[in-house]
Amino acid sequence: MLLAVTRQHEVAANWDAASLLADGSVSPEAGCRELPGCWGLAQPGPGPGDRGPCYAVPAAVGPQLPDGCKAPRLVCQLHFTSWPDFGVPFTPIGMLKFLKKVRTLNPAHAGPIVVHCSAGVGRTGTFIVIDAMMDMVHAEQKVDVFDFVSRIRNQRPQMVQTDMQYTFIYQALLEYYLYGDTELDVSSLEKHLQALHGPTAHFDKIGLEEEFRKLTNVRIMKENMRTGNLPANMKKARVIQIIPYDFNRVILSMKRGQEYTDYINASFIDGYRQKDYFIATQGPLAHTVEDFWRMVWEWKCHTIVMLTEVQEREQDKCYQYWPTEGSVTHGEITIEIKSDTLSEAISIRDFLVTFNQPLARPEEQTRVVRQFHFHGWPEIGIPAEGKGMIDLIAAVQKQQQQTGNHPITVHCSAGAGRTGTFIALSNILERVKAEGLLDVFQAVKSLRLQRPHMVQTL
Structure with missing residues (x-):
């Protein structure tokens, strides 16, 4: 060997x-x-x-x-x-x-x-x-x-x-x-799940709870959050505890004469095969929606995955950053809706995104961006079954194959719980297809090393 x-x-x-x-x-x-x-x-x-x-x-x-x-x-x-x-x-x-x-x-x-x-x-x-x-x-x-x-x-x-x-x-x-070794063959998954639902040495917890508890050992590296903790940037966070690490934050081009305009609450996350394959971010606020579209444009994203509703339980979760008809302009970027279709629990919207820069060549000024808006996540808890999420991942992967493997922008409200779940499941399924192996614990642990609080609940 x-x-x-x-x-x-x-x-x-x-x-x-x-x-x-x-x-x-x-x-x-x-x-x-x-x-x-x-x-x-x-x-x-x-x-x-x-x-x-x-x-x-x-x-x-x-x-x-x-x-x-x-x-x-x-x-x-x-x-x-x-x-x-x-x-x-x-x-x-x-x-x-x-x-x-x-x-x-x-x-x-x-x-x-x-x-x-x-x-x-x-x-x-x-x-x-x-x-x-x-x-x-x-x-x-x-x-x-x-x-x-x-x-x-x-x-x-x-x-x-x-x-x-x-x-x-x-x-x-x-x-x-x-x-230890938390990796297992996919054929033994059902047996492993049965074991995780049984009691552990800590008799007050089942195995699944004990495994999730171990994730708290993943230290939040506050010393690597200096940029997000600047007063000007804290105003851009929905949840002040969920901000990007400095080493993998998404950096925007700085606007001339405007300090801190290179910051957005977004983190690059590794995929199964490709580094920085995902961008995990929060649902835009009214005053950060321009930054959101600048990020999509500058990092050549062709795919957006939305895992929240604009409002849930009468609380604002995400600013509606797209037009329901016609077009809307944020800064130098115009977003025009071209189609909006509903397929089971997923709305698929195509936007023609135009960068209004007169010096750019015509072919560099426009791009089609597809948004997958998943409606299958209830306001409380988790989806009743996994089929909807698996269908969503399959649709996103097909879109990526057609448009090139540029970063996929994924957001819920805070950009951690549902966002982390989607990315973890996507990476796990990719590995199952390639190797016949899965490691849920290490998949989630890896995400938490890249953005705090990814996959928030048991």
Whole structure:
């Protein structure tokens, strides 16, 4: 088995000291590129590789060799694709899933696993230490990261190069210890649900309640909410506790001479296969509707998913940001309604959106945006059945295939509860189709690391 813990665009065939930055990370132009002839003795198999959100598994088979030579051997390469150019992954969840995949695919009779990154020390060492310490947890119920890193550095210098990589090892082990393996095969879902509805060691809670309680361990990073907590921007929030993190907030173009106009209460959220595939945002307020349409235009969104009514229980939940007939203009953007159809519990509205900028070319001034307005969510509680939401996700995916995979704007009222539920379910269903696996707990946990309070209730 061959493991790659780098990305092809980062790399160069020859390694030298200049390839290391001051912090020991790999520069984007240094590493390991797929050279001509790399597959000389093992061409990728004809079938598509198994591709997850963080790794790729191209099937590789041995060639037909002359008589008298050894029989071909199957070699499986797993390529971890979500390690950033600098630093470490934002969360260890992907690495733990990758490790599980490695262990599942590597047969008991196999020889050593070949692990490489670029120089074969930083990311490679990090991977090896996490794998070994997980074995130590099972065997001895303890870990000794310092001792193990010291020992492997005697075997190969500079293994685990940076303090960030060293910290990441502990983060991965803590994640594994606190939450364990919550992934399951889709065929065992019904049995798992029955178990979750049974009592736990905490007899006052059923398993589902206990699993949801663990999500409270996901700390809200208030120190990363500085922009949203500025007085000028707090006025733009429906719920002051639900604002974006600075590291993944959606940034608008700044209006000339107008401070804070680059802010909107919206967060980029990763999809199953694509980073920043969703934009999670609140329902626009009367004074933020122009920002909403600027966001849709600037980030080339062709799809809007609305999961609330304009009013619920006689309370304003979302400003009606579209015209019921004709057109309406917000700032430099005009929205004209072209069609409005109701299909079961979903209203599908097509808008012709025009950017009123005289210097722009005609083909760059207009765009059709489709809104999917889901009416199947009751004012209190959740939908009685999941079919309506599944139909909505299918319709949205079809629209994305036709218009290109630009970000999908998803909103309810605060941009967390129903919005998080839609995105989580969308990502989970994508993984079920691709891998036959699901992990509801980690799917929701991942969302909460990207925007606070995503999926608010049990």
